[in-house]
Amino acid sequence: MGKSRLLKTAFAGLCISILGLTGCSSSPEQTTAAQNTEAQAEAGKEESSNEQSQAQEESSSSKKYVFMSGTMSNSFFIAISDKFQSLCDDAGYSYSVYDCDWDSALQLTQMEDVVNSKPDMIFFVAADVDGAREGLQYAHNAGVPVMVIDNPVPDTDLVISQVASDNYLGGYLCAEALRKDFPEGTAIGVLDMPSNGACRDRLDGFMAGLEAAENADAYVIAGQLDGGGMLDSSIQPAEDILIAHPEIQACFTINGLSAQGFITAAASVGREVPKIYTVDASPDDKEFLLDGTIRFEAAQSPFTLAETCFEMADQYLAGEEIEAEVAVPCYEMTLEEAEKTRGSWQ
Known part of the structure; x- marks a missing residue:
């Protein structure tokens, strides 16, 4: 009996030891699950960081x-x-x-x-x-x-x-074209827009182009008024110029809408449209250029x-x-x- 009890006690102690050892170490399945959880957490952090970085990049580029x-x-x-x-x-x-x-x-x-x-x-x-x-x-x-x-x-x-746009050049090109058409000189009507820097430059270029002619004195600005740069605002001053100066054969306008004002004004006062030299080349201007109503247009590109x-x-x-x-x-x-x-x- 004593010997049997001793064997049982030893066997029981061995089992407890084995159980103790088993409890202190993870199974392969437990280890893999823990590693996967940790990897997912790291991936989540990286994804979140990437999304934040992308959002910051998109914010900075907008x-x-x-x-x-x-x-x-x-x-x-x-x-x-x-x-x-x-x-x-x-x-x-x-x-x-x-x-x-x-x-x-x-x-x-x-x-x-x-x-x-x-x-x-x-x-x-x-x-x-x-x-x-x-x-x-x-x-x-x-x-x-x-x-x-x-x-x-x-x-x-x-x-x-x-x-x-090189507005000075645009005006100068208009003057060169006018001089070719009127080599002996002519009376000129002008619609300007003093409040606009681009239009000032165009007029400066036009005047410089006339002054470059050997017979510069033959080119006379007979009438010059502010047309406001718009079709409706250009009609009345154009009429005033044409009525006061029937000798005008050519006109320079600072843009295409002012040129259209001169065209409308000429019809209103019942006279032939002077040769028109202008800067723009808008879609509407091109129609007048193609039918010969506008003589010359210096183009710019919006x-x-x-x-x-x-x-x-x-x-x-x-x-x-x-x-x-x-x-x-x-x-x-x-x-x-x-x-x-x-x-x-x-």
């Missing part, structure tokens, strides 16, 4: 661009806005456009609203280049960059760049202006240096190109 136009009643600015919209859509940027209808006071109010919305970039067309400083100063003080498009302002210290501004804005916001002034060349709109691009801007 920008807010605003186009502040002088007017949206001109197909030139509509074409610029449409191109901006397309470029922003492709890049995933926010885009909005403001129209002050050449009202400088309204544009100042709009500027304050735009700046307070904290955009990344403002593309700006001044309603009045001599009255734009207050609005530009407001944006500058708030640290909002402004890039001028089409209509250069004198306040270069408040903008990051100015991108415009699409190129918008694309140039957009690219420079991205470069600036990426910390790259950009040019302070960019002049996109104007050129003669030939009848062949007018036919080819009929119905659209170039």
Whole structure:
């Protein structure tokens, strides 16, 4: 009996030891489950980190661009806005456009609203280049960059760049064409727009082109009035010029809408349309160019202006240096190109 009890006790102790050893170590299934849980946790952390990093990257790449136009009643600015919209859509940027209808006071109010919305970039067309400083100063003080498009302002210290057509060249090309048609000189009517920097440059180029002629004194500006740059506002001053100066055989206008004002005015006063020399080459202008009503047109490209501004804005916001002034060349709109691009801007 004693020996049997001793064997039983030993056997029991062995079993307890074995059970104890088994309890202190994991089975293969338990080890694998723990490892999988740990790996899933790590993967979850990595995925969460990647999502956060991606969200930050998307947030940093999303920008807010605003186009502040002088007017949206001109197909030139509509074409610029449409191109901006397309470029922003492709890049995933926010885009909005403001129209002050050449009202400088309204544009100042709009500027304050735009700046307070904290955009990344403002593309700006001044309603009045001599009255734009207050609005530009407001944006500058708030640290909002402004890039001028089409209509250069004198306040270069408040903008990051100015991108415009080479308007001086456009006017000069008009003068060269007029001189070829009238080598002996002629009386000229002019519709200008003094509040607009681009139009000033066009007129300066036109006058320089006339003065370059050997017989410069033979080219006389018989009548010159502010047409406001729009069709409706150009008709009355064009009528006044034509009535007061029946000797006029040619006219220079600072844009195509003013040229159309001269065409309408000539019909209104019952006289033949003078030979018209202008800058733009809008879809409507091309129809008059093709039928001979407009004699010469220096072309500009709203699409190129918008694309140039957009690219420079991205470069600036990426910390790259950009040019302070960019002049996109104007050129003669030939009848062949007018036919080819009929119905659209170039």
